[in-house]
Amino acid sequence: MSPVHHPRHDTGSRHDAGSPPGQFPPSRSRRRRPALAGTIATVLVASSMALLTACAGSGTDTGVKIVDVGNGGDGSLHGTVPARRLAKPALNLTDADGRPFDLRTRTQGKITMLFFGYTHCPDVCPTTMADLASALGEVKPDVRDQVTVVFVTTDPDRDTGAVLSRWLKQFNATFIGVRGPFDRIRTEAEALGVPLEKPEVQADGSVLVTHGAQVIVFSRDDRIRALYLAGTSVQEYIDDLPKLTAERSGSEEARS
Numbered sequence: 001m002s003p004v005h006h007p008r009h010d011t012g013s014r015h016d017a018g019s020p021p022g023q024f025p026p027s028r029s030r031r032r033r034p035a036l037a038g039t040i041a042t043v044l045v046a047s048s049m050a051l052l053t054a055c056a057g058s059g060t061d062t063g064v065k066i067v068d069v070g071n072g073g074d075g076s077l078h079g080t081v082p083a084r085r086l087a088k089p090a091l092n093l094t095d096a097d098g099r100p101f102d103l104r105t106r107t108q109g110k111i112t113m114l115f116f117g118y119t120h121c122p123d124v125c126p127t128t129m130a131d132l133a134s135a136l137g138e139v140k141p142d143v144r145d146q147v148t149v150v151f152v153t154t155d156p157d158r159d160t161g162a163v164l165s166r167w168l169k170q171f172n173a174t175f176i177g178v179r180g181p182f183d184r185i186r187t188e189a190e191a192l193g194v195p196l197e198k199p200e201v202q203a204d205g206s207v208l209v210t211h212g213a214q215v216i217v218f219s220r221d222d223r224i225r226a227l228y229l230a231g232t233s234v235q236e237y238i239d240d241l242p243k244l245t246a247e248r249s250g251s252e253e254a255r256s
Contacts, residue, residue: 076243078236079217079226082193088112088222091188093152093180096165101178103150104222110148111225111244112218116189116196116211118155119167124213124230126171132215133171135237146245152178152185154211155199192216192224221249 091103117125136144151168153159156179164177189196194212201207219225
């Protein structure tokens with residue numbers, strides 16, 4: 001389905017496109033930013049919708065589009081269950097250390113949480129990574145050890161391996177950063193239903209990167225189990241992670 005455009009909203013976030021990605025204070029990892037939460041509340045009109053966010057790298061407004069992705073939850077999870085359980089792709093990109101990265105091989109047997117974003121993002125990307133880190137810090141170690149978080153940059157020209165590694169370590173040292181040619185990243189993202197547009201330099205020098213904001217969760221059978229929208233709370237992740245790791249492959253309802 002084509003994106004449904006929504007009026008743009010100013011989140012008040014400012015970020016210098018020419019500077020390195022800003023530090024994300026640990027104290028923010030357990031709460032949502034009020035301005036962002038307010039923006040999401042105005043556009044999250046149904047549980048079956050995922051967000052496509054346009055994150056400006058400087059002090060411009062942030063646009064949000066809505067894309068239909070599925071049929072809502074299955075009653076056991078807070079996440080949205082997609083209409084089709086797409087297979088986990090290989091991606092065939094490069095990790096932050098410059099090594100070839102095969103998503104299926106590197107995350108075999110794990111619950112995999114995949115997110116497309118970029119380090120200069122002023123709002124959704126750092127908030128999502130912080131929320132995942134907080135949730136993983138609250139669940140039992142045996143649950144945490146069964147989960148892998150993979151962050152694929154949508155701005156590979158600026159997100160070098162070193163930048164990705166440094167940025168992700170602010171949240172959790174186990175998070176995996178992945179990069180590669182933009183065209184391949186866009187192909188892989190769109191194959192999973194994540195809209196992605198090429199970074200654009202604005203008149204004021206800021207860089208606008210429009211990308212889907214859903215966290216894609218793959219179960220042990222290497223198929224999509226659920227999607228978590230940008231408004232998902234830390235507590236909702238905490239509630240769902242033990243359920244996801246307890247499943248051997250994915251619920252019968254999700255497979256049907």
